[in-house]
Amino acid sequence: MTSFVLVHGSGQNAESWSRVGALLESRGHSIAAPELPKTAADWGLEEHAAKIAASVESPDTVIVAHSLCGVFLPVVATLRTCARMVFVAAVIPEPGKSLRDLFTEDAAMFNPDWIAAGQRWFDESQQEGIAREFLFHDCDDETLAWALGTIELIDSAKAITQSAPYAEWPTVPAASIVASDDLTLTPDWCRRRSIERLGHEAIEVEAWHCPHMSRPDDVADILDRLAVTGD
Numbered sequence: 633m634t635s636f637v638l639v640h641g642s643g644q645n646a647e648s649w650s651r652v653g654a655l656l657e658s659r660g661h662s663i664a665a666p667e668l669p670k671t672a673a674d675w676g677l678e679e680h681a682a683k684i685a686a687s688v689e690s691p692d693t694v695i696v697a698h699s700l701c702g703v704f705l706p707v708v709a710t711l712r713t714c715a716r717m718v719f720v721a722a723v724i725p726e727p728g729k730s731l732r733d734l735f736t737e738d739a740a741m742f743n744p745d746w747i748a749a750g751q752r753w754f755d756e757s758q759q760e761g762i763a764r765e766f767l768f769h770d771c772d773d774e775t776l777a778w779a780l781g782t783i784e785l786i787d788s789a790k791a792i793t794q795s796a797p798y799a800e801w802p803t804v805p806a807a808s809i810v811a812s813d814d815l816t817l818t819p820d821w822c823r824r825r826s827i828e829r830l831g832h833e834a835i836e837v838e839a840w841h842c843p844h845m846s847r848p849d850d851v852a853d854i855l856d857r858l859a860v861t862g863d
Contacts, residue, residue, distance in 0.1 A: 636693070642786050715804075
């Protein structure tokens with residue numbers, strides 16, 4: 633049995649991991665899905681990481697994060713001993729740099745249409761349309777109705793602009809799951825970052841930005857395999 637901590641992305645709540653969590657539990661694993669605060673404007677990398685780290689109960693824990701919240705994983709690994717970090721359609725950060733730094737260095741990191749949507753994502757009246765266009769297009773009708781109910785934005789301004797507070801990458805095994813049809817964080821950037829930062833190729837799943845929602849069986853299979861074999 634492996635302990636998993638499943639971290640939601642910056643635009644959703646912890647419910648977004650419930651289907652994958654249930655599948656992992658059915659295979660004998662234990663699950664924690666911390667709920668990050670949504671209105672903590674003063675929270676940066678360390679505060680979010682500490683919240684996540686509080687759910688790490690044993691050194692065999694696999695910590696999984698989606699989307700922007702991948703920036704927290706290496707910080708968590710400096711606070712708690714863990715077995716593995718897994719980035720799911722997620723930002724793979726760089727020591728000493730902020731997410732904004734990474735985007736400035738390589739604008740191909742994000743789909744330009746997603747960037748153009750920009751501030752509209754923070755307008756509640758437009759969130760459903762943007763989510764349908766960029767996040768959940770590959771969901772069936774039942775999944776889409778559920779997925780739309782998980783939209784809940786965290787205040788990530790400080791986390792985006794704060795430089796990573798570690799000088800070296802943690803010595804913890806890590807894997808990246810790339811959504812091959814992602815329309816937010818570009819698959820090519822994720823593939824490159826996996827090789828450059830993690831030292832190996834990413835694991836591919838045919839999905840849009842939220843494979844844990846549209847392809848929960850596939851994601852659970854990958855996480856189960858990583859827990860058992862490490863690859």
